[in-house]
Amino acid sequence: MKQEHNKAHKFGMVIDLDKCTGCGSCMVSCMSENNVPFKDDESDKKKSITWMRVYKLTNGKSFPDTEIVYMPRPCQHCGGKGDHGHSPCVSVCPATATDYGYDTGIVSQIYTRCFGCRYCMGACPYHARYFNWWDPKWPEGMEKYLSPDVSPRMRGIVEKCSFCYHRYQAARDQAYAEGDKDNIPEENYQTACTTACPAGAIVFGDLNNPEHKVHQIVKPDPHPDPRNKHVVGKSRNPKVFRLLERLGTNTKVYYLSDREWVRKQGDNYLEGEWDKIKNHHGDTSHG
Amino acid sequence: MDSALIPEGAKRCSFPKFYMGIAVVGAVVLWGLLAWGLIYWKGLNQTNMNDYYGFALWIWADLAVIAVGGGAFFTGLLKYIFKIDELKNIINFAVIIGFICYSSALLILAIDIGQPLRGWFIFWHANVHSMLTEVAFCLSFYFAVLTIEFIPNILENRQANKVSFFHHLAHNMHGIMVIFAATGAALSFFHQGSLGGVAGVMFGRPFSFREHLNIWPYTFFLFTWSAAAFWPCFTLLVTKITETITGKKLVGDKTVHLLSKIAGWMITSYIIAKIIDTIYWATVTAPSLGFKWTHFYSNNALYGKWMLFTELILCGVLPGVLLIMKSTRENSKLRLLAIILGVIGVCLNRWVMVLQVMAVPVMPFDTWALYIPSWQEMATTILPVAYGIILIALTYRYLPVFPQEQELNYPVEEEAVDEPVVAPAAEPVAATE
Numbered sequence: 001m002k003q004e005h006n007k008a009h010k011f012g013m014v015i016d017l018d019k020c021t022g023c024g025s026c027m028v029s030c031m032s033e034n035n036v037p038f039k040d041d042e043s044d045k046k047k048s049i050t051w052m053r054v055y056k057l058t059n060g061k062s063f064p065d066t067e068i069v070y071m072p073r074p075c076q077h078c079g080g081k082g083d084h085g086h087s088p089c090v091s092v093c094p095a096t097a098t099d100y101g102y103d104t105g106i107v108s109q110i111y112t113r114c115f116g117c118r119y120c121m122g123a124c125p126y127h128a129r130y131f132n133w134w135d136p137k138w139p140e141g142m143e144k145y146l147s148p149d150v151s152p153r154m155r156g157i158v159e160k161c162s163f164c165y166h167r168y169q170a171a172r173d174q175a176y177a178e179g180d181k182d183n184i185p186e187e188n189y190q191t192a193c194t195t196a197c198p199a200g201a202i203v204f205g206d207l208n209n210p211e212h213k214v215h216q217i218v219k220p221d222p223h224p225d226p227r228n229k230h231v232v233g234k235s236r237n238p239k240v241f242r243l244l245e246r247l248g249t250n251t252k253v254y255y256l257s258d259r260e261w262v263r264k265q266g267d268n269y270l271e272g273e274w275d276k277i278k279n280h281h282g283d284t285s286h287g
Numbered sequence: 288m289d290s291a292l293i294p295e296g297a298k299r300c301s302f303p304k305f306y307m308g309i310a311v312v313g314a315v316v317l318w319g320l321l322a323w324g325l326i327y328w329k330g331l332n333q334t335n336m337n338d339y340y341g342f343a344l345w346i347w348a349d350l351a352v353i354a355v356g357g358g359a360f361f362t363g364l365l366k367y368i369f370k371i372d373e374l375k376n377i378i379n380f381a382v383i384i385g386f387i388c389y390s391s392a393l394l395i396l397a398i399d400i401g402q403p404l405r406g407w408f409i410f411w412h413a414n415v416h417s418m419l420t421e422v423a424f425c426l427s428f429y430f431a432v433l434t435i436e437f438i439p440n441i442l443e444n445r446q447a448n449k450v451s452f453f454h455h456l457a458h459n460m461h462g463i464m465v466i467f468a469a470t471g472a473a474l475s476f477f478h479q480g481s482l483g484g485v486a487g488v489m490f491g492r493p494f495s496f497r498e499h500l501n502i503w504p505y506t507f508f509l510f511t512w513s514a515a516a517f518w519p520c521f522t523l524l525v526t527k528i529t530e531t532i533t534g535k536k537l538v539g540d541k542t543v544h545l546l547s548k549i550a551g552w553m554i555t556s557y558i559i560a561k562i563i564d565t566i567y568w569a570t571v572t573a574p575s576l577g578f579k580w581t582h583f584y585s586n587n588a589l590y591g592k593w594m595l596f597t598e599l600i601l602c603g604v605l606p607g608v609l610l611i612m613k614s615t616r617e618n619s620k621l622r623l624l625a626i627i628l629g630v631i632g633v634c635l636n637r638w639v640m641v642l643q644v645m646a647v648p649v650m651p652f653d654t655w656a657l658y659i660p661s662w663q664e665m666a667t668t669i670l671p672v673a674y675g676i677i678l679i680a681l682t683y684r685y686l687p688v689f690p691q692e693q694e695l696n697y698p699v700e701e702e703a704v705d706e707p708v709v710a711p712a713a714e715p716v717a718a719t720e
Contacts, residue, residue: 094419095420096414114405122341133337134330247576267651268651
């Protein structure tokens with residue numbers, strides 16, 4: 001019998017920064033869902049593990065014109081230049097301990113293979129990768145709340161957001177059991193941060209599936225950006241942007257905002273460049 | 288006490304004096320070992336590295352020792368392949384320095400990884416796309432080559448050489464050394480380059496990212512070139528230090544001038560390429576990613592334009608020019624200044640390509656991250672230096688490292704060879720060791 005190949009998914013999310021209140025529910029739910037350990041001192045943010053980290057951005061203006069936005073930042077699950085799967089981290093890992101799933105678009109981390117060289121951390125411009133500087137510890141009694149679906153990580157290795165891959169596995173298993181292995185309903189695979197967000201700011205789904213809300217909001221352009229051949233999947237929604245898109249990392253996490261200054265914070269621009277470039281974002285980018 | 292082991296005719300300090308010195312340096316080794324033990328026992332939380340500084344002091348030390356230790360491969364290449372015979376006067380020492388540098392690099396890597404017991408995964412689960420994989424393979428193989436190159440010198444020890452097998456083995460190994468010199472040169476070319484590639488391929492880091500020639504970023508070639516340019520500076524510097532401590536002239540002026548000349552031309556050609564690369568990066572690569580080059584040198588307490596000036600001009604152009612010009616090259620003080628500047632220059636380049644890369648903010652709302660190493664990091668970085676001093680001391684005492692030592696220090700003895708009666712052993716010219 002001829003084996004049919006599954007149509008590749010491309011899971012991603014769009015975060016509405018105008019809805020995000022910075023409450024931190026996404027961070028807490030992520031830590032809880034993924035068995036992220038606690039530190040004695042969580043105040044040192046360069047050493048604490050936050051797969052999902054919320055940054056506070058400001059428009060830089062003084063009162064009363066000050067505006068603030070909170071930007072949740074999970075692993076961006078980069079597709080790399082040209083979206084070929086050579087993410088900044090995947091391409092540098094010497095032991096193939098982090099890999100790109102061509103069937104999902106998810107960048108995985110193989111904890112038992114990572115030997116802790118931290119090259120991937122150096123290569124990631126988003127600081128989305130975290131090293132286990134200490135042995136994992138939980139306050140007494142909390143070990144009982146650990147999720148059996150996610151393996152805790154040992155000291156001396158790197159970890160990061162997996163887009164709650166175990167939830168994808170469960171959804172896939174269910175799809176197989178129900179006899180329709182190619183169809184994973186949108187609601188069956190949602191990340192913990194998405195489900196926890198009280199404002200509904202995070203939308204998660206398959207960017208390749210036009211029926212999914214994330215696809216409808218982002219409207220990703222499958223063709224390379226004519227201005228930068230390394231960029232693929234640019235949003236055709238003028239209010240949607242990606243972090244550091246110009247580097248050609250081709251992230252699968254998109255951000256949405258009505259405010260121009262917020263969108264400008266998504267990338268680096270030379271003086272006067274933003275005014276020329278801003279109109280090339282989204283729909284207007286390709287006429 | 289150990290006179291039977293000391294090369295025939297060589298003058299060395301007394302046994303107690305020598306081992307007193309070794310004990311002092313040995314204390315530093317013990318300090319480093321203590322730090323190493325703490326790091327293995329308690330983990331990398333003993334360092335001041337963090338999630339912004341995954342690469343820090345150790346990786347810099349790794350890159351720096353490999354750069355300055357490049358003399359072994361280049362001397363071998365020049366002597367055995369290009370037949371520059373004058374270098375026979377320094378090749379033993381260059382190999383020993385290379386051996387120390389490369390064993391130190393491997394040692395530092397072993398300390399640096401979070402799961403040392405899994406270190407072999409880099410070979411077993413090798414990712415062919417990773418520059419670090421290439422580094423690991425070439426570094427390990429080249430260390431094996433260096434060991435092979437070092438063995439004949441060890442076997443030339445006075446007692447070992449009395450054993451017929453060792454004597455002939457050393458002799459025959461010398462005979463086939465051209466093969467290892469060629470292999471070492473090829474391996475070195477690649478791992479020096481791969482170390483440059485480590486930074487150059489990081490397209491998420493605009494400060495280090497460089498355009499590519501086929502699969503290799505320009506940093507690949509610049510690292511190989513700089514290692515080939517600056518190794519004579521380090522070899523000459525260590526020779527000078529050894530000469531100062533032993534109070535003897537160990538390498539003839541002709542060899543020193545030749546090495547300095549090679550360094551001068553190599554540094555100058557390298558620095559021209561490096562300046563072109565920097566200008567291209569500053570005017571084309573970085574702006575295409577949305578960065579003005581000054582972004583990488585402002586708004587922080589350490590990394591300013593002074594660093595770029597120091598690396599390129601003060602420790603690049605200046606030593607290059609000083610070593611090219613015969614008058615300054617043959618002036619011992621100016622030559623010493625040039626080689627010290629050269630060593631600082633290449634080490635600074637490695638620092639910039641590791642530490643500054645980590646420090647620069649890439650996301651517009653991120654901030655500069657500065658870092659100060661912990662005492663455990665410093666101790667384990669000084670550990671290889673102390674180990675190197677001990678190894679140089681031991682090899683100098685017990686092995687015939689410098690072929691010119693006799694003729695440069697005991698000329699009276701040489702003349703005495705023609706005398707019909709055995710002349711009493713002459714005192715060395717400056718045996719103040």
